[in-house]
Amino acid sequence: MTITVRKASETDIDIVSKALLESSRSGKKIGLFDLVFNTSDEQELITNLKRLALTTTKCYCHISNFFIAVAGGESVGVICGYEPRIATHEIFSKALEEIGFDETYHERIAAYLLCEGDVDNKTFVLDFIMVKDGFKNIDVLKELIGKSMLTARLKGYRKVQTPVEIGSVETEMMYKKLGFSVIDEKRSEYYKEQFGRAGIMRLQIIL
Numbered sequence: 001m002t003i004t005v006r007k008a009s010e011t012d013i014d015i016v017s018k019a020l021l022e023s024s025r026s027g028k029k030i031g032l033f034d035l036v037f038n039t040s041d042e043q044e045l046i047t048n049l050k051r052l053a054l055t056t057t058k059c060y061c062h063i064s065n066f067f068i069a070v071a072g073g074e075s076v077g078v079i080c081g082y083e084p085r086i087a088t089h090e091i092f093s094k095a096l097e098e099i100g101f102d103e104t105y106h107e108r109i110a111a112y113l114l115c116e117g118d119v120d121n122k123t124f125v126l127d128f129i130m131v132k133d134g135f136k137n138i139d140v141l142k143e144l145i146g147k148s149m150l151t152a153r154l155k156g157y158r159k160v161q162t163p164v165e166i167g168s169v170e171t172e173m174m175y176k177k178l179g180f181s182v183i184d185e186k187r188s189e190y191y192k193e194q195f196g197r198a199g200i201m202r203l204q205i206i207l
Contacts, residue, residue, distance in 0.1 A: 003140060005147040008066035010054065011185050012075065016066050017049040017078040019078035019130035026168060028195055035108040037101065051099045057073045059095035060087035060127070067147050069131075069140045077140035080128040083155065085121035111193070115186040115200040117163060123204075124152035126162040129171075141174055144183040148176045149207060 008016055017152045024031030037048045060082040069077035082157070085188045093103050106113070119125060126148055131140045152160050164171050168183055180203040187199035 001135075003069050003071045003076070003143045005067050005069050007144050008063050008068050008078075010063060012066070012068050012078075013050050013053060013063060014126055015068065015075050015078055015130075016063055017046050019066075019080075019128050020053070020061060022130050022163055023128045026165060026171075028197070030195070032109060032112055035112070036096070038105070038108060048099065048101075050107065052095060055098045055149040057095040057098050058087065060084075060125075061092070061095070062087075066128075066175045067144055067151075069144050071135065071140075073160065074187040075132075076135045077131045077144050078082045078129065079126060079141075079144040079148055081124060081151055083157075084119045084123065084125055111188060111191040111195065114188045114204060115191045117161070117184065117186065117200065117202040119161060119202075122157065123159045123161050124148075124157040126160060137170075138174055138205055142178060146179050147203060149205070153207050159204060160207060161202050161204045163200050163202055165195075166201050168197075172201070172203070175203045178205075 021033060024033050030040055033045055033049060037045055039045060055062065058064055065080050065082040067079050067130050069076050096105065118195065126145065129141065131137045149160055162175060164175065183202050183204045185199060185201035191197065191199050
């Protein structure tokens with residue numbers, strides 16, 4: 001199977017919004033965006049995520065940060081790569097405000113913020129990865145991550161990190177196969193109570 005990777009465009013908004021929702025839930029009953037938008041209605045969440053990915057304000061969820069893996073003419077995988085020094089929490093709040101949501105979401109995601117890693121300005125971050133059912137995860141991920149790391153290099157970055165929930169063994173192992181290693185983890189009983197996972201680890205690769 002030949003896999004090619006290209007930049008996402010607005011025509012990819014359906015698969016990008018699905019990747020945002022599915023990767024944030026990652027097998028859990030609720031994910032980050034259930035709390036941000038204060039609903040677990042899937043259609044409502046997809047609608048809001050589509051709007052968020054297309055705002056004038058380019059937060060880390062913006063469609064311009066995504067790559068699409070294509071095989072046999074079909075979109076089979078998605079990844080987001082962004083620059084935390086540019087796509088800050090303030091920018092995220094501004095993008096949410098643009099679509100009619102205020103900063104009260106901060107209170108609802110307090111458990112997530114407790115376990116979020118401290119990323120410096122010299123680091124490029126990968127997130128919101130999804131591979132369609134029926135396709136081999138490691139093959140698609142290898143192409144998506146390879147393209148993202150090339151982008152990071154061209155932007156002058158030498159470190160690439162990704163957040164993975166503690167207990168997401170399959171995801172952790174896939175990253176390790178691709179050369180990433182765990183650099184730290186943050187645990188919280190509050191996080192475990194809310195999401196059913198112990199916390200978040202960060203994996204990193206040096207370019």
